[in-house]
Amino acid sequence: MARIVIVSNRVPSPNERGPRAGGLAVGLADALKDGGLWFGWSGEIAKTSRSEVKRVEADGITYATIDLCQEDYDRFYVGFANSTLWPLLHFRLGLIDFKREDLEGYIEVNRTYAAALALELRPDDLVWIHDYHLIPLGQELRKLGVKNRLGFFLHIPFVPASLFTALPQGNQLLRAFCAYDVVGFQTDEHRRDFLDCIEQILGLKAESDGQVETSTGRMQAIANPIGIDARGFAALATKAERSPETQRLKASLVGRALVIGVDRLDYSKGLPNRFDAFGRLLNSFPEHRQKVSYLQIAARSREDVSEYQAIRRELDRKAGNINGRFAEFDWVPLRYMTRAVGRNTLAGFYRAARIGLVTPLRDGMNLVAKEFIAAQDDNDPGVLVLSRFAGAAEDLSEALIVNPFDPDEIAEAMHQALIMPLDERKDRMARLRGRVFTVTAEAYCREFLKALAA
Incomplete structure (x- = not known):
């Protein structure tokens, strides 16, 4: 049976599970009920940008985390993720604060995540990456030769092409989605808007089941609403x-x-x-x-x-x-x-x-x-x-x-x-x-x- 690998921007501490756990941690608990690996940021700010992977074992799950330095945090998290992507994907173009160096920092942190994660993977792992912080992660893993099945799920809305084109170098980010085998959205509306962008901006036509032929393989877009226990x-x-x-x-x-x-x-x-x-x-x-x-x-x-x-x-x-x-x-x-x-x-x-x-x-x-x-x-x-x-x-x-x-x-x-x-x-x-x-x-x-x- 393939091991499940969950990747998210923040990794929940095993000591904080239960009443104080956030929506993502609660929603994904079933994916790891038989054990697996959960990889991502520790939530800690380190003095240097190169941090060792820290591992904690609990209930059959390995929690593997890395730290970010202050500059990475400012550009990746505060900058591009939450000052550019968050307002864009919530239809708030007037609140976008784009800086080229923030985009570069966003890509670089995803590259750092990929380098650390690649060393943790087994050949038959199913890798499930979550949310807007980590859109380029699959592409960076592919560059390192990772052949595993890669899935991505966007927990926030997506926008139609008429809005997505407001994002500087947005076609670069859109191409990063094509590294995944499956891309999931909360609603069929968000899925349709994504495929609209893929067709109008990248010129790639989706089939009726959401499959898209890309230069590197096939990617399928699905609607799969998250629920609760x-x-x-x-x-x-x-x-x-x-x-x-x-x-x-x-x-x-x-x-x-x-x-x-x-x-x-x-x-x-x-x-x-x-x-x-x-x-x-x-x-x-x-x-x-x-x-x-x-x-x-x-x-x-x-x-x-x-x-x-x-x-x-x-x-x-x-x-x-x-x-x-x-x-x-x-x-x-x-x-x-x-x-x-x-x-x-x-x-x-x-x-x-x-x-x-x-x-x-x-x-x-x-x-x-x-x-x-x-x-x-x-x-x-x-x-x-x-x-x-x-x-x-x-x-x-x-x-x-x-x-x-x-x-x-x-x-x-x-x-x-x-x-x-x-x-x-x-x-x-x-x-x-x-x-x-x-x-x-x-x-x-x-x-x-x-x-x-x-």
């Missing part, structure tokens, strides 16, 4: 409902309905519009004043990127304005926190909420939407308000689907959710849960690896 998360939520944290939250609500949003602090998540929408809910539907509380958890991230500093200041101001306008001596309408909360605690909070508010401007999938659904009580479920531009919206049509650029539409959806009869809430949630319990993390891993091994 729905049964495990549902069990976690049932247990967490009785936890001290959830009980404290419920006591603080004093019978009020809870609206919850959980996101990274990122401009792609639509948080300013979401805050505006809550303010408009209280203004346009005054019957909900003092009867609803909104908890927004927005864990800080990428604080060395200027756009993230700006959005934090904007949200601080908006939260203050809403609370200053609508608060009473015994009611704070908007609770806003920027520190991370463990998954076990979040599971209990989701179960207690009447509304799950998931309104990104663009998102590859958004697993918060699926976790909210899995956490619900069948006898008294909440309602999911979901952006039409989240990849999850492709399957979760029984949610209240909104345009995240329209705060009034979000406010109206929240009002609809708050007054929705129990029978309708049950019917919508039953249909949503049926999909979330079918399109799971296990199914995601199984389908991708089946395509890669074919």
